[in-house]
Amino acid sequence: MKFSENWLRTHVPTDAxxxxxxxxxxxxxxxxxxxxxxxEALDGVVVARIVSTERHPQADRLQVxxxxxxxxxxxxxxxxxxxxxxxxxxxxxTIGATLGELTIRAAKLRGVESSGxxxxxxxxxxxxxxxxxxxxxxxxxxGTPLAxxxxxxxxxxxxxxxxxxxxxxxxxxxxxxVAAAVGSEVAAYDATPVPATxxxxxxxxxxxxxxxxxxxxxVIEGVDARVPTPVWMAERxxxxxxxxxxxxxxxxxxxxxxxGQPMHAFDRDLLQGPVxxxxxxxxxxxxxxxxxxxxxDEEFLAITDADRPVALAGVxxxxxxxxxxxxxxxxxxAAHFAPAAIIGRSRRLxxxxxxxxxxxxxxxxxxxxxxxxxxxRLIVDIAGGRPGPVAEASLQVHLQQPQPIxxxxxxxxxxxxxxxxxxxxxxILRALDMxxxxxxxxxxxxxxxxxFDIAIEEDLIEEVARIHGYDAVPTTLPGGxxxxxxxxxxxxxxDEVRAQLVARGYFEAVNFAFVDEAxxxxxxxxxxxxxxxxxxxxxxxxxxxQLLPGLVAAVARNLARQQSRVRLFEIxxxxxxxxxxxxxxxxxRIAAAIHGDAHAEQWGVPARPxxxxxxxxxxxxxxxxxxxxxxxxxxxxxxxxxxxxxxxxRVDGEAEEMLGWIGELHPxxxxxxxxxxxxxxxxxxxxxxxxxxxxxxxGLSRFPSVRRDIAFVAPESVPWAALEATIRTAxxxxxxDVRLFDRYLGKxxxxxxxxxxxxxxxxxxxxxxxxxxxxVAVAGVMTALQDAxxxxxxx
Numbered sequence: 001m002k003f004s005e006n007w008l009r010t011h012v013p014t015d016a017x018x019x020x021x022x023x024x025x026x027x028x029x030x031x032x033x034x035x036x037x038x039x040e041a042l043d044g045v046v047v048a049r050i051v052s053t054e055r056h057p058q059a060d061r062l063q064v065x066x067x068x069x070x071x072x073x074x075x076x077x078x079x080x081x082x083x084x085x086x087x088x089x090x091x092x093x094t095i096g097a098t099l100g101e102l103t104i105r106a107a108k109l110r111g112v113e114s115s116g117x118x119x120x121x122x123x124x125x126x127x128x129x130x131x132x133x134x135x136x137x138x139x140x141x142x143g144t145p146l147a148x149x150x151x152x153x154x155x156x157x158x159x160x161x162x163x164x165x166x167x168x169x170x171x172x173x174x175x176x177x178v179a180a181a182v183g184s185e186v187a188a189y190d191a192t193p194v195p196a197t198x199x200x201x202x203x204x205x206x207x208x209x210x211x212x213x214x215x216x217x218x219v220i221e222g223v224d225a226r227v228p229t230p231v232w233m234a235e236r237x238x239x240x241x242x243x244x245x246x247x248x249x250x251x252x253x254x255x256x257x258x259x260g261q262p263m264h265a266f267d268r269d270l271l272q273g274p275v276x277x278x279x280x281x282x283x284x285x286x287x288x289x290x291x292x293x294x295x296x297d298e299e300f301l302a303i304t305d306a307d308r309p310v311a312l313a314g315v316x317x318x319x320x321x322x323x324x325x326x327x328x329x330x331x332x333x334a335a336h337f338a339p340a341a342i343i344g345r346s347r348r349l350x351x352x353x354x355x356x357x358x359x360x361x362x363x364x365x366x367x368x369x370x371x372x373x374x375x376x377r378l379i380v381d382i383a384g385g386r387p388g389p390v391a392e393a394s395l396q397v398h399l400q401q402p403q404p405i406x407x408x409x410x411x412x413x414x415x416x417x418x419x420x421x422x423x424x425x426x427x428i429l430r431a432l433d434m435x436x437x438x439x440x441x442x443x444x445x446x447x448x449x450x451x452f453d454i455a456i457e458e459d460l461i462e463e464v465a466r467i468h469g470y471d472a473v474p475t476t477l478p479g480g481x482x483x484x485x486x487x488x489x490x491x492x493x494x495d496e497v498r499a500q501l502v503a504r505g506y507f508e509a510v511n512f513a514f515v516d517e518a519x520x521x522x523x524x525x526x527x528x529x530x531x532x533x534x535x536x537x538x539x540x541x542x543x544x545x546q547l548l549p550g551l552v553a554a555v556a557r558n559l560a561r562q563q564s565r566v567r568l569f570e571i572x573x574x575x576x577x578x579x580x581x582x583x584x585x586x587x588x589r590i591a592a593a594i595h596g597d598a599h600a601e602q603w604g605v606p607a608r609p610x611x612x613x614x615x616x617x618x619x620x621x622x623x624x625x626x627x628x629x630x631x632x633x634x635x636x637x638x639x640x641x642x643x644x645x646x647x648x649x650r651v652d653g654e655a656e657e658m659l660g661w662i663g664e665l666h667p668x669x670x671x672x673x674x675x676x677x678x679x680x681x682x683x684x685x686x687x688x689x690x691x692x693x694x695x696x697x698x699g700l701s702r703f704p705s706v707r708r709d710i711a712f713v714a715p716e717s718v719p720w721a722a723l724e725a726t727i728r729t730a731x732x733x734x735x736x737d738v739r740l741f742d743r744y745l746g747k748x749x750x751x752x753x754x755x756x757x758x759x760x761x762x763x764x765x766x767x768x769x770x771x772x773x774x775x776v777a778v779a780g781v782m783t784a785l786q787d788a789x790x791x792x793x794x795x
Contacts, residue, residue: 001158001159001161001168001169001174002156002157002158002159002239002240002241003156003157003171003174003239003240003257004154004155004156004157004235004236004239004240005018005021005154005155005156005157006151006154007171007236007239007240007258008021008157008171008174008175008178010187011171011172011175011186011187011189012175012176012178012179012182012184012185012186012187013184013185013187014178014179014182014184016182018035018155021178022035022157024178024181024182025157025159025174025177025178027181027466027469027470027471028177028178028180028181028466028467029162029165029466030159030160030161030165030168030174030177031159031160032157032158032159032160033158033159033160034156034157034158035155035156035157035158036155036156036157037125037153037155038125038126038152038153038154038155038156038239039124039125039126039146039147039150039152039153039154040125040152040153041098041099041153042097042124042145042146042147042152042153043097043098043145043147044093044094044095044096044097044098044104045091045092045093045094045097045099045119045124045145045146045147046069046070046091046092046094046142046143046144046145046146047070047089047091047092047136047140047141047142047143047144047145047146047149048067048068048069048070048075048089048090048091048092048118048142048143049067049068049087049088049089049090049142050065050066050067050068050084050085050086050087050088050089050090050118051065051066051067051068051074051086052065052066052086053065053066053084053085053086056078056109056110056112057110057111057112058110058111058112059080059109059110061080062078062079062080062109062110063078063079063080063084064076064077064078064112065077065078065079065084065118067092067116067118068142069092069094069116069142069143070142070143070144071143075092075094075115075116076112076113076114076115077092077114077115077116077117077118078109078110078112078114079117079118079133081118081120081132081133082131082132083131083132083133083135084118084132084133087138088133088135089135089136089137089138089140089142090118090119090133090134090135090136091118091119091124091133091134091136091146092116092117092118092119093116093117093118093119093123094115094116095115095116097116099117099119099123099124099125100125104116104117118133119133119134120132120133120134121134124146126150126152127238136149136231137228137231140231149231150231150235151232151235154235154239156239156240156241158241159174163361164452164453165453166260166358166361166362166363166450166452166453167260167364167450167451167452167453169260169357169358169361170256170257170258170259170260170261171257171258171259172186172189172258172259172260173260173450175187176431176432176433177432177467179431180427180428180431180432180467181467183427185431186431186433191370191373191374192373192377193373193390194373194376194377194380194387195387196387196388196389196390197386197387198219198220198221198386198387198388199388199389200219200221200268200329200386200388201218201219201388201389201391202217202219202268202271202273202274202275202331202391203273203274203275203391204216204217204274204275204276204391204392204393205274205275205276205277205393206276206277206393206394206395207276207277207278207279208277208278208279208301208341209395209398210338210395210398211277211279211301211337211338211340211341212277212301212313212335212336212337212338212341213336213338213365213394213395213396213397213398213399214335214336214365214368214392214393214394214395214399215275215277215333215335215336215368215392215393215394216333216334216335216368216369216371216372216390216391216392216393217275217331217332217333217334217372217390217391217392218331218332218372218376218387218388218389218390218391219268219329219330219331219332219387219388220329220330220332220376220379220380220385220386220387220388221268221328221329221385221386221387221388222328222329222384222385222386223248223327223328223329223330223379223383223384223385224383224384224385225246225247225248225323225324225325225326225327225328225330225383226247226325227247227382227383227384228247229244229246229247229250230382233250233251233254233378234250236254236257237250237253237254237257240257242257246323246324246325247382247383248265248323248327248330248379248383249265249323251265251375251378251379252264252265252332252375253354254378255371255374255375255378256354256355256358256371258374259367259370259371259374260358260363260364260367260450261334261363261364261367261368261370261371262314262334262354262355262358262359262363263332263333263334263371263372263375264303264311264317264332264333265323265330265331265332265333266310266311266317266321266322266323266330266331266332266333267321267322267323267324267327267329267330267331268327268329268330268331269327269328269329270320270321271305271310271321271331272305272306273305273306274305274306275303275304275305275310275331275333276303276304276307277301277302277303277304277313277335278301278302278304279298279300279301279302280296280297280298280299280300280301280302280309281296281297281298282296282297282298283295283296283297284296284297284302284309285309286302286309286310286311286312286318287318287319287320288312288316288317288318288319289316289317289318289319289322290316290351291319292349292351294312294349296309296312299345299348300312300313300345301313301314301337301341301342301345303318303333305321312345313335313337313341313342314335314337314341314342314345314355314356314359315342315345315346315349315351315353315355315356316346316351316353316355316356330379330385332372332375332376332379334367334368334369334371334372334375335368336363336364336365336367336368336399337359337363338398339359339360339361339362342356342359342360343360343533343534344360344532344533344534344535347534347535347537347538348538350538360534362452363450364448364449364450365399365400365449366449366450367450368392369390369392372390373390400449400452401449402446402447402448402449402451402454403446403455404444404445404446405444405445405446405447405454405455405456405457405459405460406439406441406442406443406444406445406457407425407442407443407444407445407457407460407461408441408442408457409422409441409442409443410441410442411442411457411461412425412442412461412464415458415461416461416464416465416473417473417474417476418472418473418474420464420468422438424468425443425464426438426443428463428464428467428468429443429445429460429463429464431467432451432463432467433448434446434447434448434451445460489692489694489695490691490692490693490694491690491691491692492625492626492689492690492691492692493690494571494686494690496625497571497590497622497625497686497689497690498569498571500621500622500625501569501592501618501622504618504621505567505600506567506568506569506592506618507567507568507569508568508569508570508571509550509551509554509568509569509570510570510572511544511547511550511551511553511554511570511572512540512544512550513543513544513572513573513575514532514535514536514540514541514542514543514544515540515542515543515544515549515550516538516539516540516541516542517529517531517541517542519549519553520542520544520545520546520549522549522669522672522673523546523548523549523639523669524638524639525545525546525549525639526542526545527545528545528576528577529542529543529544529545529575529576529577530542530543530575530576530577530584531543543574543575543584544574544575545574545575545576546574546589546591546683547570547572547574547589547590547591547683548591548593548639548681548683550570551568551569551570551591551592551593551681552593552665552673552675552679552681553673554568554570555568555593555595555675555679556673556674556675559595559675559676564596564597565595565596565597565600565601566593566594566595566596567592567593567594568592568593568594569590569591569592569593570590570591570592571588571589571590571686572588572589573586573587573588573589574586574587574589575587587685588685588686588687589660589683589684589685589686590683590684590686590689591681591682591683591684592615592618592619592681592682593679593680593681594610594614594615594679594680594681595610595675595677595678595679595680596609596610596677597609597610598610598611598614609677609678610678610680611678611680612644612662612663612664612680614680615662615680615681615682616632616662619648619662619682619684622689623650623689625692626689626690626691626692627692627693627695628650628652628689628691628692629650629651629652630648630649630650630651630659631648631649631650631651631656631721631725632646632647632648632649632662632719632721633646633647633649633719633721634646634647634719635647635661635663637661637663638666639665639666639669640661640663640664640665640666641663641664641665641666641667642666644663644664645661645662645663645664646661646662646663647660647661648660648661648662648682648684650688650689657688659684659685659688659689660682660683660684660685661682661683661684662680662681662682662684663680663681663682664678664679664680665678665679665680665681701763701764701765703763703764703765703766703767703768703769704763704768705736705761705762705763706761706762706763706769706774707759707760707761707762708759708760708762708774708777708778709757709758709759709760710757710758710760710778710781710782710793711742711755711756711757711758711793711794712755712756712758712782712785712791712792712793712794713749713750713753713754713755713756713791713792713793713794714753714754714756714785714789714790714791715752715753715789715790715791716752716753716754717752718789718790718791720740720756722788722789723756723785723789723791724738724740726781726784726785726788726789727758727760727781727784727785729784730780730781730783730784730785731760731762731777731780731781732777732780734762734763734764734769734773734777735760735761735762735777736761736762736763737761738758738759738760738761739758739759739761740756740757740758741757741758741759742755742756742757743755743756743757744756744757749794755794760777760778760781762774762777
């Protein structure tokens with residue numbers, strides 16, 4: 001919210017300096033982001049009129065101007081501004097005036113005397129426009145000090161508002177907070193109803209229920225739309241960040257800034273009536289004020305004229321019924337829309353408007369009629385016209401009414417840690433425009449209708465605290481014994497998981513839990529995605545169903561910044577829409593992605609690109625923290641490289657559980673993501689990976705183990721995991737471990753097969769194994785391999 005300091009002071013008289021005012025605003029929670037001083041030190045700058053101009057004899061781009069500055073004789077000024085012309089009223093810096101570091105002196109420019117300088121807005125420090133002279137209205141009084149005429153010096157103050165303070169999107173709302181903080185009172189506001197002098201009216205109707213419970217309209221006939229916006233109004237708008245356009249449009253903007261109520265002006269002669277508010281219909285079209293054509297659906301509210309859409313409620317007016325210089329009869333509207341009916345609608349259209357910004361956060365439902373009366377008076381006083389009667393439609397049952405709240409004296413003292421005097425509490429609350437009634441235990445407080453953020457006792461305590469001053473709250477360290485929770489032995493903590501991956505060279509990434517739906521479509525992971533009702537942007541419109549899309553996007557950002565070796569992991573929740581009406585189930589997952597060389601650049605290890613087995617080794621080390629054995633099985637995931645990706649299963653004896661996926665990303669997906677080179681990744685459910693059995697001590701066997709190496713040929717289509725499972729089953733209890741130590745393809749091995757060499761470690765805890773025991777076990781293993789997989793001893 002940006003506003004003029006001088007404008008604020010008309011609502012809350014105070015002797016506080018600008019620096020003190022800025023400090024107070026920030027201290028009460030209205031954080032000041034920027035202060036721009038305007039029109040400082042303009043002594044010697046006056047309103048002047050160019051009487052005549054002629055070309056400079058020695059310079060094509062200069063003009064010699066005769067300027068009336070209110071003196072007995074015109075002044076001769078040499079000027080190079082492109083808009084300098086006879087009759088123009090503009091600021092003149094007279095001899096002796098100082099503009100920043102420039103002091104104006106009599107001078108000769110290319111041999112011609114010049115007795116001052118005609119100024120642009122930038123040279124005066126009132127705007128950034130340096131394209132030409134600052135053009136003033138034709139009726140500006142010549143010779144008047146410019147500072148007096150423009151209400152300078154002033155400052156443009158921009159504050160940062162939290163979403164709960166929708167009431168401070170207006171000068172009046174800010175004024176109540178400032179008055180409470182500086183011990184002043186807000187000036188009375190004139191919203192006296194303007195009596196009707198015409199019978200002209202348009203009926204208004206409500207057809208959207210609780211989404212639009214109030215609509216107020218008024219016809220004003222015989223308006224002069226070509227009248228210029230008064231300087232005082234135009235300057236207040238400009239210093240609040242709004243460019244003046246035309247008087248009728250500027251009035252609605254002015255009232256919105258002052259009161260917080262968005263308004264719109266229609267050309268009455270382009271309306272047929274009645275005017276109503278209803279839900280838009282599917283595929284209805286509307287041309288907005290900015291010229292864009294939009295297609296509506298049932299999620300939008302439309303303002304209609306004889307059932308045709310003429311404005312997008314709470315967002316922007318329509319192009320076809322806009323006011324222009326030719327407008328003679330105006331229809332003013334002000335309405336109250338429920339925030340839920342407006343939230344996200346402008347963002348869906350890729351736009352942002354001041355009206356939508358306010359309605360999304362909540363506008364005082366009592367304001368529409370006041371705004372109509374204030375705007376009517378401004379229009380009639382400045383542009384003339386005959387106002388008709390006010391037409392209002394309301395659904396009282398859907399209009400939120402403030403409810404009294406009990407504030408207990410003891411509760412206030414306990415929460416704040418100090419006692420605020422009763423008189424101070426009552427002064428603060430009344431200064432904030434609340435009705436306060438003293439009761440035995442404290443106060444009964446009725447907040448104003450604009451304060452949607454005040455609903456419970458703690459809200460009132462916060463109001464007292466921020467106005468009384470947070471610096472007045474004592475600093476007290478908490479006491480009492482802290483409860484120390486022992487970590488579970490049956491679960492690997494997330495910190496331990498993080499430490500393990502960090503130790504293996506990974507960096508943790510933290511991504512938004514919401515992503516672009518188009519990104520999920522590239523991953524073919526859009527099924528089950530949950531759309532957000534009010535996304536931060538169109539690119540963050542749905543909740544993620546997987547971690548990898550966001551994590552791989554982070555890999556791409558690192559590669560774009562010349563990081564050739566990237567190793568990232570993320571722990572976070574994914575969301576999938578459920579069949580019921582409840583909240584979508586959340587699943588905690590872990591994902592990792594690597595790209596580039598297997599090892600950091602060094603002299604001791606030859607450089608080679610990372611592959612599937614590097615990432616598999618990292619995952620196995622993670623599983624080792626929980627004492628888990630993982631099994632890898634062929635995967636058909638669409639985002640995985642065929643033949644280079646696998647499903648990850650946890651095997652605990654006879655029990656099996658699928659955890660997720662590991663492998664290279666599909667080349668087609670990499671091209672869609674504009675990634676060069678292989679990316680290897682995994683994503684698993686975290687909870688099953690964290691589960692571990694309590695370690696139990698066992699005595700070491702007193703009898704030696706026996707190792708027997710065997711080499712066999714098996715089809716390449718049979719994965720090692722299946723062969724290992726068969727070996728373990730066939731060897732039975734005697735098998736202490738199995739180790740694969742060689743894989744061979746080439747001469748002596750027929751195509752489609754591979755030779756594998758394994759070491760079987762056999763041991764019995766009760767006796768020493770004999771050669772016959774070992775031979776029987778090895779023979780059983782080979783028989784099982786041959787029967788199950790067609791393997792044979794290599795000759």
